Amino acid sequence: SLDLHGIVTAALGIAHARTVSTNNFMARTIAMLSVHPSRGLVDEKFRVEVENLPPACPVTLHCLHRSEDQDHWEAFGHYCSDHSGTVKVSEDESFGGTYSGREHMGLLWSMRPVPGSRRGLRRELTSHDAAHIGVQRSPDRGLQRAASVASVVAERWYMAPGVKRIAVEERGVTGTFFIPPGILCVGYCVLVMCWTCGWGGGLVEYRSALLASHGFASMALKYIDPGDTPTDMAMGYFETAFQIIQDHPQVTSDRVGILGLSFGTSVALTLAAYSQISRPRCCVGISGSHAYPINRPVAELFGEMGAIKHCCPLLLVNGDDDQNWATTESAEDIANMMSVAGNKHLLTTLTYPKAGHLIEPPFTPHIRASNFIVQHSKEKVIMLWGGEPKAHAVAQEDSWKRILNFLKEHLQYIFNIKLETTFQAVNQCYSAVATNHQHLAPKRNQTGFLF
Structure with a gap:
């Protein structure tokens, strides 16, 4: 008869021996x-x-x-x-x-x-x-x-070497201006309005800094302080911010775009469609809507909007698992209204399967839910943003590339200057210097070249 106990013991002994051998080898x-x-x-x-x-x-x-x-x-x-x-x-x-x-x-x-x-x-x-x-x-x-x-x-x-960070306190507007390095006249700029989790926010700069690292002058705008509600924000505040950018000596006034996240998208669309003062060259809306309901059904608001007289290229980025706002339905409604107005050709919509509300720059960890403060009542709740980690990561990486390409296409580089601001370019420059000056050569170790 077979000695099953002996066979199992022998097999475990062999496996243990292999493990010990591997560990000893690594040691x-x-x-x-x-x-x-x-x-x-x-x-x-x-x-x-x-x-x-x-x-x-x-x-x-x-x-x-x-x-x-x-x-x-x-x-x-x-x-x-x-x-x-x-x-x-x-x-x-x-x-x-x-x-x-x-x-x-x-x-x-x-x-x-x-x-x-x-x-x-x-x-x-x-x-x-x-x-x-x-x-x-x-x-x-x-x-x-x-x-x-x-x-x-x-x-x-988030900030490449040489990016300038300048605080803005002008005409009642608060924000931060980021200027790419290496050139005297930027020519184009993006007004960034990123809403923060829980309305607690104030000034959110990281996306604006990253845009500057890719060659776009950018202004992060502070709005919705802890004591504010969406109804407190007069449209004149955002129009003034847009004018401040246009008046900047390093910006060409007719080459200013707007990027909004969440509630910032609502503001961006309102400026582009209805403002008599702000005329953005293009707009990007991430996980947002063309309406913000205050104690009213969303469908009722959509029915009153009519045609969107949007007069510049518009890129909408949404996840179809957005649990915070009906962004995909809003995008469809925007498409219908722009079609009625005869300008649907200006609209590009990106909808990512199983992606949630908080579509951030590439490789940012996914947040499906987080603590949230309801501003008008100060109630603490847990807000569900939606999305699945893998699908959300795909959406963040792909959408960021498309956003950069969209801004480059419509804001355009009016000066024939190739801007290299990434750390890769810095490493290449350093290596070139080290080749000609061996005594400056960096040491090679497990992390690669050290500065």
Whole structure:
């Protein structure tokens, strides 16, 4: 008869021996972890590679980030090295973790708060987001306290080197102006109105800073202070902000666009369609509507809007799982009204399946729900924004590329100047100098070139 107990014991012994052998091998070797580039803008991809592992070695790649409020976020994926002992995140599949499959930037977009931590909004732009990436022996649970056999820090910035940040306090308008580096006359500008989670907001600058890092002069506008409600905001405030941009000596007055997020979209559409003062060259609306209901049914408001006399190119970006606002229905209604007005050809609509309300720049972690303060009652609630992590990440990456291309197409570069502001360009310049001056050559280590 078969000795099943003996067979199972022998099999477990072989598996244990292989595990011990792999661990002993890793103990005798030095795993090499590299991130290229180790410094870059938040919307730039980086390459994560692990070398000098045993063949077919299971490892966990773990990414940890500490927010400005000292809360921790993490992501992790389980990998197996190839025959040469290498793991390449951009090419290899994760077999589990906070993401699975071949995900180039999964270590960022799948990040989630460590239990006990809170979700937050990026406000400080003069410092970088640090992503601590480590290699751990599998199987681990991705806990931040787990030991890493190799680690690096990747810096992620919203402001490229040389971007100027100027506070604006003029004619009753408050905001921040961001100017790209390297040229005397920008020529074109984007007015950015980004609504914050919970109306608590004030001034939200990170998207505006990122636009400036891509060559667009940009002004982040402060609106809806903690004591305000949507009915408190007179349209004249936004028209004045638009005029301030037009009057700026580095901006061509007829090449100003508007980008709005959530309630900011309502403002942007109103300015473009009905203002006799503001004449934007193009508009981008993200997760917003052409109406904002105050104790009235949305359908009733839509029925009264009539035709939208929109006279500039319009890009609408929405997720079909938006649980905060009926953005896809609003986009359809806008299309119908623009068709009646005879200007539907100016409309481009992007609708992303299973994406939620908070469509942020690429690789930003997905937030399906968060704490929310109802401003008029000061009631604290949990707001559902919607979306699924993977689908939402796809929407953020794709929509950002299309937004930049849309702004470039319609605002246009009126000066034949190629603007290079990314950290990649800085690295290339530094490497060129180092080639001619060997004593200045940067040291090569696990993180790539160091400044």
